[in-house]
Amino acid sequence: MNESVAYLGPRGTFTYEAARSLFPEEGYQLVPCDSIPDVLTAVDQGEFLYGVVPVENAIEGSVTLTLDWLVHHVQVPITGELVYPIAQHLMIHPNQRELPLTEVKRILSHPQAVAQCSGFLREHLPNATITYVDSTADAARKVRDHADESWVAIGSSTAHQLYGLEMVAESIQDYHNNFTRFIAVGKSWTHPHSSWEHQKTSILVSLPSDYPGALHQVLQSFVKEKINLSRIESRPTKKKLGTYYFFIDIEEGNHPRMKKAIADVESWGCQVRQMGSYPCYDYRKIKGS
Numbered sequence: 396m397n398e399s400v401a402y403l404g405p406r407g408t409f410t411y412e413a414a415r416s417l418f419p420e421e422g423y424q425l426v427p428c429d430s431i432p433d434v435l436t437a438v439d440q441g442e443f444l445y446g447v448v449p450v451e452n453a454i455e456g457s458v459t460l461t462l463d464w465l466v467h468h469v470q471v472p473i474t475g476e477l478v479y480p481i482a483q484h485l486m487i488h489p490n491q492r493e494l495p496l497t498e499v500k501r502i503l504s505h506p507q508a509v510a511q512c513s514g515f516l517r518e519h520l521p522n523a524t525i526t527y528v529d530s531t532a533d534a535a536r537k538v539r540d541h542a543d544e545s546w547v548a549i550g551s552s553t554a555h556q557l558y559g560l561e562m563v564a565e566s567i568q569d570y571h572n573n574f575t576r577f578i579a580v581g582k583s584w585t586h587p588h589s590s591w592e593h594q595k596t597s598i599l600v601s602l603p604s605d606y607p608g609a610l611h612q613v614l615q616s617f618v619k620e621k622i623n624l625s626r627i628e629s630r631p632t633k634k635k636l637g638t639y640y641f642f643i644d645i646e647e648g649n650h651p652r653m654k655k656a657i658a659d660v661e662s663w664g665c666q667v668r669q670m671g672s673y674p675c676y677d678y679r680k681i682k683g684s
């Protein structure tokens with residue numbers, strides 16, 4: 396049997412597109428899950444070899460559900476990254492194609508997608524109520540299943556085709572260059588593509604206590620080894636107000652200088668969890684490979 400890959404479904408989500416690029420359907424069995432926690436839990440429990448989830452968007456920032464679930468609920472290494480272009484489209488049931496935008500009653504989509512289009516929605520659909528659902532394709536499917544409702548969905552062109560909807564407006568996100576970073580997770584280490592652009596390492600750091608310069612000391616450990624960090628994101632520890640974990644992305648693989656820098660961070664009393672060292676793929680180069 397083909398190796399199985401769980402993704403945030405149903406078919407037609409942006410995560411489905413990213414998963415298809417990373418794990419071509421000829422060699423892998425792609426299985427939709429209802430939510431990001433479902434994908435991560437299923438991989439953690441060994442039901443699937445790999446999982447694909449969104450982690451960060453260029454307009455809206457972190458997908459906090461993914462970060463928090465990785466920190467608090469599962470122990471699954473990150474094994475790959477793909478940055479994928481995102482065009483959000485507004486679509487409606489064909490029975491409602493004549494409906495003026497001002498008469499649309501409900502907009503359905505994923506919170507990330509709604510946030511990426513907030514300016515457009517404010518301007519063109521000021522009278523509609525927003526209903527958040529688990530994914531953009533879930534929104535498209537619900538619009539398909541409610542032919543008599545004056546609802547619209549925001550989602551991908553794949554969802555538009557799969558669910559037989561009518562296109563109302565294309566690329567409605569508020570900024571050009573909309574990209575989402577997706578990660579592959581899994582406990583095994585084989586890779587569907589042989590060529591990648593560069594490697595990254597993600598770590599999670601918790602400070603021993605809050606004192607002036609604590610975070611500065613952590614960063615200094617990487618400066619000393621001339622290691623470039625590409626992202627720092629703080630998330631609440633959920634144990635006490637004002638205490639945080641720091642997600643740090645490092646633009647290098649796990650080589651001796653990296654090990655030295657991490658050992659230095661630990662010597663300050665910080666706890667470091669290595670989330671993974673992994674290849675970063677370019678969607679233009681792996682498409683159809």
Ligand SMILES: O=C(O)C(=O)C[C@]1(C(=O)O)C=C[C@@H](O)C=C1
Pocket residue numbers: 403407408409410411449452458481505507508529530531532575
């Ligand atoms: O709902 C989808 O289509 C998804 O794949 C989720 C998701 C996200 O959570 O960021 C992925 C990419 C887009 O940024 C919007 C939504």
